[in-house]
Amino acid sequence: xxxxxxxxxxxxxxxxxxxxxxxxxxxxxxxxxxxxxxxxxxxxxxxxxxxxxxxxxxxxxxxxxxxxxxxxxxxxxxxxxxxxxxxxxxxxxxxxxxxxxxxxxxxxxxxxxxxxxxxxxxxxxxxxxxxxxxxxxxxxxxxxxxxxxxxxxxxxxxxxxxxxxxxxxxxxxxxxxxxxxxxxxxxxxxxxxxxxxxxxxxxxxxxxxxxxxxxxxxxxxxxxxxxxxxx
Amino acid sequence: xxxxxxxxxxxxxxxxxxxxxxxxxxxxxxxxxxxxxxxxxxxxxxxxxxxxxxxxxxxxxxxxxxxxxxxxxxxxxxxxxxxxxxxxxxxxxxxxxxxxxxxxxxxxxxxxxxxxxxxxxxxxxxxxxxxxxxxxxxxxxxxxxxxxxxxxxxxxxxxxxxxxxxxxxxxxxxxxxxxxxxxxxxxxxxxxxxxxxxxxxxxxxxxxxxxxxxxxxxxxxxxxxxxxxxx
DNA sequence: TTTTATTAAAGAAAAATATCTTTAATAAAA
DNA sequence: TTTTATTAAAGATATTTTTCTTTAATAAAA
Numbered sequence: 155x156x157x158x159x160x161x162x163x164x165x166x167x168x169x170x171x172x173x174x175x176x177x178x179x180x181x182x183x184x185x186x187x188x189x190x191x192x193x194x195x196x197x198x199x200x201x202x203x204x205x206x207x208x209x210x211x212x213x214x215x216x217x218x219x220x221x222x223x224x225x226x227x228x229x230x231x232x233x234x235x236x237x238x239x240x241x242x243x244x245x246x247x248x249x250x251x252x253x254x255x256x257x258x259x260x261x262x263x264x265x266x267x268x269x270x271x272x273x274x275x276x277x278x279x280x281x282x283x284x285x286x287x288x289x290x291x292x293x294x295x296x297x298x299x300x301x302x303x304x305x306x307x308x309x310x311x312x313x314x315x316x317x318x319x320x321x322x323x324x325x326x327x328x329x330x331x332x333x334x335x336x337x338x339x340x341x342x343x344x345x346x347x348x349x350x351x352x353x354x355x356x357x358x359x360x361x362x363x364x365x366x367x368x369x370x371x372x373x374x375x376x377x378x379x380x381x382x383x384x385x
Numbered sequence: 386x387x388x389x390x391x392x393x394x395x396x397x398x399x400x401x402x403x404x405x406x407x408x409x410x411x412x413x414x415x416x417x418x419x420x421x422x423x424x425x426x427x428x429x430x431x432x433x434x435x436x437x438x439x440x441x442x443x444x445x446x447x448x449x450x451x452x453x454x455x456x457x458x459x460x461x462x463x464x465x466x467x468x469x470x471x472x473x474x475x476x477x478x479x480x481x482x483x484x485x486x487x488x489x490x491x492x493x494x495x496x497x498x499x500x501x502x503x504x505x506x507x508x509x510x511x512x513x514x515x516x517x518x519x520x521x522x523x524x525x526x527x528x529x530x531x532x533x534x535x536x537x538x539x540x541x542x543x544x545x546x547x548x549x550x551x552x553x554x555x556x557x558x559x560x561x562x563x564x565x566x567x568x569x570x571x572x573x574x575x576x577x578x579x580x581x582x583x584x585x586x587x588x589x590x591x592x593x594x595x596x597x598x599x600x601x602x603x604x605x606x607x608x609x610x611x612x613x614x615x616x
Numbered sequence: 617t618t619t620t621a622t623t624a625a626a627g628a629a630a631a632a633t634a635t636c637t638t639t640a641a642t643a644a645a646a
Numbered sequence: 647t648t649t650t651a652t653t654a655a656a657g658a659t660a661t662t663t664t665t666c667t668t669t670a671a672t673a674a675a676a
Contacts, residue, residue: 185593204652210580211580213635214653216633219655222655228654230641230653247599262497265497266498276599277598316605317605340605341601341604343598343601359600361592367508368480368507369411370572370574371478371509371572373590374548377571409664434623447663449623449625449626452624459623461624462621462623462673464623464624
């Protein structure tokens with residue numbers, strides 16, 4: 155992911171100590187949050203790390219470590235204050251400050267995200283969509299206007315949008331990214347299976363349906379092998 | 386993920402050596418595949434691991450290791466035969482044998498997946514969808530019929546469907562999963578933020594939009610800190 | 617042919633991550 | 647009050663994953 159030629163990964167980590175949250179932790183935090191919201195609705199005022207661990211089938215110390223990244227501190231014999239912990243995690247994940255984003259590629263997946271209400275539920279608000287198809291341009295999908303890509307730069311620059319969601323066909327993904335980077339987009343959520351070329355000043359998060367299917371099918375295969383193997 | 390009480394993870398791995406493909410590998414394989422399809426279309430007959438590594442910014446030996454899991458072997462000084470490698474990876478990921486799946490929850494995200502043509506492009510074919518809303522039941526979304534959940538068990542059992550896609554609201558996710566498990570679904574692709582309780586004989590693949598947004602926003606935050614921090 | 621450069625493959629080392637262990641704090645019970 | 651059980655936090659260990667190193671193979675060039 156890092157495009158380093160001279161620096162090794164070791165050097166990189168020496169340069170910025172403790173600033174980078176481990177990705178596994180970031181993947182678990184939303185899960186904790188959802189669980190906490192559930193028990194909060196049921197009126198549970200406090201929760202301990204071991205209790206969370208039991209419910210979610212995790213290691214208790216892992217939960218303590220993950221939570222410590224957010225700055226949350228618990229009390230011995232009591233645990234964490236449920237609503238405080240929820241607020242701390244939400245703040246930490248920037249889920250409260252709705253970041254504005256634009257979307258490029260209003261095809262199947264793009265339209266889905268545009269009309270997917272829940273998207274606003276996790277810190278991102280799509281304020282505009284872009285496409286090239288005349289059938290799409292000028293329409294509204296889920297309260298968001300679809301404009302021609304030629305207007306991307308002007309709008310993004312003017313409104314200082316930092317996040318771009320990429321849902322174009324893979325074929326033209328890099329082209330779309332170049333336009334985004336040109337308009338000073340700083341973070342790209344990539345739903346295409348393309349490996350994007352971007353400068354170091356831009357972060358890319360890949361959400362590959364392919365990868366998820368691959369893992370699911372593989373685990374299913376392994377499960378079957380295991381069962382037949384046991385006899 | 387494994388619900389073991391007496392066995393430790395160590396024991397587990399001792400029991401099935403070399404059967405479990407590392408998840409990072411499974412995440413990278415589809416990326417290699419996409420890249421290979423690209424160069425194949427451009428008429429490139431052979432490709433070496435170091436060449437792939439240069440293009441995708443990976444470590445060359447990591448690519449060799451990942452590919453060796455699929456059984457692919459390359460020739461020194463030539464590399465791999467492009468089309469053979471594509472076929473081997475596709476076979477390995479079961480992308481050629483379209484597995485049949487059902488979908489539960491025909492809301493925003495569910496409808497999106499139903500009308501998302503590409504889904505069939507990666508080894509899964511949704512043959513039926515289920516919901517409870519009278520406005521949904523009886524309709525067709527992307528050539529797939531939406532039926533009432535009460536018909537799930539009969540249909541899944543009769544057609545021996547093994548894969549279930551979960552796109553219900555989080556609130557009723559576990560309920561829906563119980564129905565799926567009851568109907569002998571063996572693999573669940575979970576798009577809800579819920580932690581699902583399933584028996585050991587069922588595999589779950591979580592695709593959490595929340596987690597992806599969390600990672601993206603965090604990396605963006607870190608990027609800004611880094612830039613301001615440098616001055 | 618013989619040499620040379622390039623490569624896959626296998627094994628070792630390093631880094632990242634998860635799990636286990638110990639310690640200190642503290643609320644609840646005696 | 648004093649004791650006890652439970653807990654968070656910190657540190658140590660183990661595991662997993664990635665990266666580095668070495669070796670052997672072989673196609674292309676001399």
